[in-house]
Amino acid sequence: MDRFESLALKLAFGLVIVFFVAIVGLAALKGIDVPTCFTDFPPFKEGKIIQKGDREYEVHLLARMWVFEPNRIEIPAGSKVTIYTTSVDVQHGFEIEGKAVNLMTIPGAVNKMEVMFNKPGTYRIVCNEYCGLGHSAMYGEIIVK
Numbered sequence: 008m009d010r011f012e013s014l015a016l017k018l019a020f021g022l023v024i025v026f027f028v029a030i031v032g033l034a035a036l037k038g039i040d041v042p043t044c045f046t047d048f049p050p051f052k053e054g055k056i057i058q059k060g061d062r063e064y065e066v067h068l069l070a071r072m073w074v075f076e077p078n079r080i081e082i083p084a085g086s087k088v089t090i091y092t093t094s095v096d097v098q099h100g101f102e103i104e105g106k107a108v109n110l111m112t113i114p115g116a117v118n119k120m121e122v123m124f125n126k127p128g129t130y131r132i133v134c135n136e137y138c139g140l141g142h143s144a145m146y147g148e149i150i151v152k
């Protein structure tokens with residue numbers, strides 16, 4: 008092996024070490040984490056219904072293969088519901104039958120919508136975006152009493 012070839016190899020290897028230490032070391036020093044899914048952290052760690060006032064609700068709705076979480080939402084008639092929705096895995100759809108609600112649930116993004124439920128009844132939530140084998144069985148319900 009040529010003397011310069013050997014030197015070039017050592018320099019290249021040295022640079023790999025320098026960059027590795029610089030990137031990983033600085034990230035650790037500055038508290039920077041590896042990118043992760045934000046459904047790993049609150050408030051989107053789990054789906055939930057939060058009562059914010061009299062007939063006022065906030066729903067953190069997670070879509071995952073092949074369920075909505077929460078899957079059943081019970082509220083009194085005349086409720087205003089603010090829905091925040093995201094996906095844990097792939098892109099899903101979020102449609103409330105009988106309402107002008109049609110959102111996409113996208114990993115890494117939160118979609119928001121306010122909906123009024125004045126009329127009692129059962130409103131089916133359906134996934135209207137093909138998301139795999141269990142797509143046709145992916146639904147939930149909002150029960151307005």
Ligand code: CUA
Nearest residue numbers: 099134138142
């Ligand atoms: Cu979820 Cu289709």
